[in-house]
Amino acid sequence: MWNKLRLRAQSSFELLITLSFGLAILLPIVVIAFIQMSSSSSSLSAIASQQAASKLSSVATLVGSEGYPAKQITQIDIPPGVQDIYIGATNNTVGHEIIFAVRSPNGLSYVTSYTAVNVSGNLGSITSTGTYLVNVSAENTCPHGPSVPCVYITPA
Numbered sequence: 001m002w003n004k005l006r007l008r009a010q011s012s013f014e015l016l017i018t019l020s021f022g023l024a025i026l027l028p029i030v031v032i033a034f035i036q037m038s039s040s041s042s043s044l045s046a047i048a049s050q051q052a053a054s055k056l057s058s059v060a061t062l063v064g065s066e067g068y069p070a071k072q073i074t075q076i077d078i079p080p081g082v083q084d085i086y087i088g089a090t091n092n093t094v095g096h097e098i099i100f101a102v103r104s105p106n107g108l109s110y111v112t113s114y115t116a117v118n119v120s121g122n123l124g125s126i127t128s129t130g131t132y133l134v135n136v137s138a139e140n141t142c143p144h145g146p147s148v149p150c151v152y153i154t155p156a
Contacts, residue, residue: 044079045079045080045081045103045104046109046111049079049081049082049100049111050100050111050113051077052077052079052100053098053099056074056076056113056134056136057098057113057114057115059072059074060098060115060136060151061116063136063138064115064117064118064119064149064150064151065116065117067138067149068138068139068140069137069138070137070138071137072137073133073134074133074136075132075133075134076131076132076134077130077131078128078129078130078132079102081104082100082101082102082103083102083108083127084100084101084124085100085123085124085126085127086098086099086101087099087119087121087123087153088118088120088121088150093120094118094119094120094142094150096114096116096117096118096119097112097113097115097119098113098115098153099111115151117151118148118150119152120142120150120151120153121152121154122154123153123154123155125155126155132155132156133156134153134154134155134156135152135153135154135155136151136152136153137151138150138152
């Protein structure tokens with residue numbers, strides 16, 4: 001009888017050790033997978049932000065080359081993680097950049113697209129994830145800057 005109990009206890013102990021080794025190998029793999037998934041989602045947000053900024057830049061260049069009173073409404077997709085959108089410069093004055101501030105695990109990263117024309121505007125109200133319509137219009141004098149022609153970008 002003692003031999004049977006001892007044999008059962010030994011096989012249970014061997015099974016416990018085998019499961020422990022399996023978990024010791026599996027746990028780091030699961031942790032690494034979660035880390036990779038979080039970094040890939042922030043990379044996808046940066047790529048989608050670059051696409052939206054490039055689309056706005058190309059539409060602004062097109063409208064700016066046509067001159068006043070040219071206007072166009074375009075649709076952009078805002079990915080998760082966008083904290084702010086700056087048009088022209090980081091203080092929303094006249095400039096040549098469209099900047100998306102994107103949250104990442106390492107802090108804020110800035111996705112920038114350059115335009116050949118002066119741009120200005122304010123898209124700070126559309127930083128939540130979704131699809132938005134944006135007004136892009138050529139102006140003789142920029143509302144947020146000196147008396148220079150620019151392309152003004154606002155939510156539709």
